[in-house]
Amino acid sequence: MNIPEDSLRHDSISVALVKEKVDAAFPVAIANLGDLVRIPGIAWDAFDPQQLELSAEAVAALFRETGIFELVEIRRAEANGKVGAPAVVARREARNGRPQVLLYAHHDVQPPGDLSVWNTPEFQPTLIDGRIFGRGAADDKAGIVTHLTAIKTLVETLGSDFEVGVSIFIEGEEEAGSPTFRNFLEANRDVLAADVIIVADSANWTTTIPALTTTLRGLVSQVIEVQTLDHAVHSGMFGGAVPDAMTATLRLLASLHDEAGDVAVEGLHSSKAAELDFTEEQLRIDSGLLDGVSAIGTGSILDRIWTKPSITVIGIDAMSVAMSSNTLLPSVKAKISMRIAPGQEPQDALALLRAHLENHVPFGAKLSYGEVELGKPFEANSAGWAKKLAEASLSAAFGNDSVDIGIGGSIPFIADLLEVFPAAQILVTGVEDADSRAHSPNESVHVDTLRGAMVAESLFLIKGNDLRVN
Ligand SMILES: [Zn+2]
Incomplete structure (x- = not known):
């Protein structure tokens, strides 16, 4: 009415x-x-x-x-x-x-x-x-x-x-x-x-x-697994010719952001926040960002934290340092957590993320999907x-x-x-x-x-x- x-x-x-x-x-x-x-x-x-x-x-x-x-x-x-x-x-x-x-x-x-x-x-x-x-x-x-x-x-x-x-x-x-x-x-x-x-x-x-x-931003999280080998092998015998799952995973995860630190997944929605006074200095204080470490992304700080997507890798399952040996890891799991902009459907954002991952997985490594969480x-x-x-x-x-x-x-x-x-x-x-x-x-x-x-x-x-x- x-x-x-x-x-x-x-x-x-x-x-x-x-x-x-x-x-x-x-x-x-x-x-x-x-x-x-x-x-x-x-x-x-x-x-x-x-x-x-x-x-x-x-x-x-x-x-x-x-x-x-x-x-x-x-x-x-x-x-x-x-x-x-x-x-x-x-x-x-x-x-x-x-x-x-x-x-x-x-x-x-x-x-x-x-x-x-x-x-x-x-x-x-x-x-x-x-x-x-x-x-x-x-x-x-x-x-x-x-x-x-x-x-x-x-x-x-x-x-x-x-x-x-x-x-x-x-x-x-x-x-x-x-x-x-x-x-x-x-x-x-x-x-x-x-x-x-x-x-x-x-x-x-x-x-x-x-x-x-x-x-409010929404949430899409996706657990992935990247596999290159059917079992771990000696890095001294095969390293240099055979790709390990950790290198493949890190290269894949690194593709999720561009040089400026913006999310590189194509097609995701973003918009502009209201023009309010919120400086990078304030962001540094509020977040405890260390001296010399730069902020990432482009646009106003409020655009970046309120109305643009962000991606963070919040967990990796791989060999621990304490247990590490000189082997090529056959598989690695990671959890990718994505904040999505207002106006974006979680299902659509998930499809775009998966398309990006499939297009960027290096060396033809096997990519599979685990648990998903979606929040509007x-x-x-x-x-x-x-x-x-x-x-x-x-x-x-x-x-x-x-x-x-x-x-x-x-x-x-x-x-x-x-x-x-x-x-x-x-x-x-x-x-x-x-x-x-x-x-x-x-x-x-x-x-x-x-x-x-x-x-x-x-x-x-x-x-x-x-x-x-x-
Ligand atoms: Zn409350």
Whole structure:
């Protein structure tokens, strides 16, 4: 359905009003965040699963207290004979053609990691210089309280008789790779189906410049085996005339990049990232690149890590140095890991990679294929009304234009959301910033960035209440 552009703009009076309401709700939101941070719910086998139950119950209680949902429940799915972690779902049905908006976050957290590196107790929320420190303070308990506060602000602004539909999905095993996610989606379609899915689990560009994560690269990995001989032979007797599998493999793998370090596989898709300031110097610092070692590839740094393909050989099975003898190796295995650009189908990328390998394998060596992994990339639907409204809401909330950012890796569950709900517009928003250190010791959320995220999501829902999309 076509939504006129000017119906997606916010006027300054309603923005100011929403900011006031979020300010009023903020102390409670911070207290809620603190309570959640104190529950160490970690979905890894080595940790106490009871904490995940407590965490899910605490989250369910917070959404139940809003009093606006027709259903708030803790549910689980199964996969491979194992029951998954508890997730919280809630739904209030849209009325009169208004959009149904699903708000996603996760309540499980990463393990704390090396405790000696933490400057504050890892599960004790601690405010220092405008940031709240603690495991999960950003990733992703800040996402939960952002959704909660946006709903409360919606009710404060419109009363409890609003028409926009709101659903909640707070997963409990994201940091463990979401093993039952796909089955959970399939089993709970009725609660989760939506016109728009807001995934609050990413980052802003800075603490003051908001961002939508509009691209994620996908993944194609392929194990190969290269064989030149039917058994190992003495290098002193045959070396010089008979090719060994290691030399053949290394020459083949070296063909995957050109002289500039760009991926040499022909036909792969690539595009351009937004023009944001990200220098090679910053790349060097962030990655720990050694002095004197050059970056590889061409185009802007962000093109190279967000919107162009990359190839890395991540493992080789061959003779170890300790066990090596003077022989020509008959066969070598390698695992090639390829990040693919947004807009590229994994199956197509795999076919192009295989064609390259078959064209470049030297000496007529035998090439065979082992295990394959495929993960879809993501590209936000920028023509949809939801992205335009999200941009307008973020820009109004922060007072700075929202920018489009990418992630060079993938968020695997996004691909599942796309497959199960192909008609939904997916928005990947965030409460984090470049200093949030999600997954690392000293994780934190910036208080004003969190407040901005809450204002933006409130504005989105309030405006959504005016839109007729169905
Ligand atoms: Zn997360």
